[in-house]
Amino acid sequence: MAKTKSRVSNKVRAFRFTHGEMTQQDLANSIGVTRQTIIAIEQGKFCPSLESALRLERLFKVPVGELFSLEDG
Amino acid sequence: MQSIPLISIIGTVVWTVLGSYIILKTIKKKKQRQFFSEHAFFVSAMILLVVAPLMSLAVFAFNHTLNLWGGTVQVVIAVLLFAAAYRSKKYRLNPTEKESSSSFREKSAHLIFVAEILIFSGYFFKTWNSNFEAIIPSFIASAALLVVIMIAGHIAIALLHSPLEELDDAIDERDKAVALSSTRNAYYVLAVGFWSVPILIIAPVTTAFALNCWFAIFILSDLVKYGSISLYYRLGES
Numbered sequence: 069m070a071k072t073k074s075r076v077s078n079k080v081r082a083f084r085f086t087h088g089e090m091t092q093q094d095l096a097n098s099i100g101v102t103r104q105t106i107i108a109i110e111q112g113k114f115c116p117s118l119e120s121a122l123r124l125e126r127l128f129k130v131p132v133g134e135l136f137s138l139e140d141g
Numbered sequence: 142m143q144s145i146p147l148i149s150i151i152g153t154v155v156w157t158v159l160g161s162y163i164i165l166k167t168i169k170k171k172k173q174r175q176f177f178s179e180h181a182f183f184v185s186a187m188i189l190l191v192v193a194p195l196m197s198l199a200v201f202a203f204n205h206t207l208n209l210w211g212g213t214v215q216v217v218i219a220v221l222l223f224a225a226a227y228r229s230k231k232y233r234l235n236p237t238e239k240e241s242s243s244s245f246r247e248k249s250a251h252l253i254f255v256a257e258i259l260i261f262s263g264y265f266f267k268t269w270n271s272n273f274e275a276i277i278p279s280f281i282a283s284a285a286l287l288v289v290i291m292i293a294g295h296i297a298i299a300l301l302h303s304p305l306e307e308l309d310d311a312i313d314e315r316d317k318a319v320a321l322s323s324t325r326n327a328y329y330v331l332a333v334g335f336w337s338v339p340i341l342i343i344a345p346v347t348t349a350f351a352l353n354c355w356f357a358i359f360i361l362s363d364l365v366k367y368g369s370i371s372l373y374y375r376l377g378e379s
Contacts, residue, residue, distance in 0.1 A: 093240075101313040104244040108315060113377030117314045 078136045081110040083128045099123040145201055153194040160191035179229040186222035189215045214289055221296045228300045241303050243374065246316055248302070250370035252294040257367070260287050261360045265353070273349050280356075319373040327366035334358030 084090045090098075092106040099120050108114035115136075116124070125132045164187045170176040193215040264283040268276045299308055312320075335358060341351045 101315065102244060102310045103240070103307065104242070104247070105313055105315040107242060108377065114315050120314065
């Protein structure tokens with residue numbers, strides 16, 4: 069099976085701003101990670117675990133599919 | 142036998158009196174309720190600086206040789222404590238500083254990587270083809286230097302990190318993922334190297350050389366681990 073290289077992009081930063089202009093530290097505290105992890109997620113350098121993605125879904129009240137999307141490279 | 146120059150004794154006495162006066166004057170601030178954390182760092186640094194020459198003289202009195210090693214360590218730690226005092230005062234006066242983009246763990250990995258390269262490249266350059274008599278003192282000196290650099294470096298990193306509260310952060314999923322991938326990379330080097338060195342036993346090399354090769358494999362795998370951690374934190378782990 070040929071494996072296509074894909075990349076996960078996200079709108080965490082946009083939702084953070086529309087959600088009362090939350091700081092990265094506030095978001096980190098809400099989902100139980102460090103501020104540097106939020107920076108890495110927003111820059112697309114790190115894909116959060118399913119648990120953290122579901123926490124983001126619950127926090128922003130949007131489906132995970134709207135927060136994260138798969139882009140074929 | 143070496144003798145202590147008179148100027149050193151006079152200098153130590155003058156410095157001890159002056160240093161003690163500064164320490165006592167700073168501690169007096171406590172009564173005036175003007176004693177903050179920066180003063181605690183400052184007093185600790187001054188105590189070390191006052192004790193350093195006294196200890197060097199005491200070591201000389203017992204061994205009759207000049208040994209600057211103990212004094213050097215104290216001066217290095219004192220300089221760091223002065224930096225802590227400066228940082229502490231800055232933080233007290235302006236608590237809303239710019240936040241660091243990299244974590245303490247990431248900076249720690251950079252430090253370990255660079256320190257190991259510097260120290261052990263010198264060690265292997267010096268001892269690569271030596272016998273046990275030459276290797277053991279170099280090994281002990283390198284290990285001691287590494288410990289000193291680690292302690293001083295980590296204090297410096299902690300002092301430069303902002304905000305200070307982040308130093309208490311527990312490891313999270315990204316830290317675990319980075320550590321796991323980096324340890325895996327290091328394991329490949331360790332496994333291949335560890336089982337390759339016994340081949341040297343059948344080659345005409347000394348036991349000291351073979352053991353040094355083994356040690357080099359351990360250091361190389363450690364470098365791969367901390368190099369990978371640095372890279373994964375910067376470029377992303379996948």
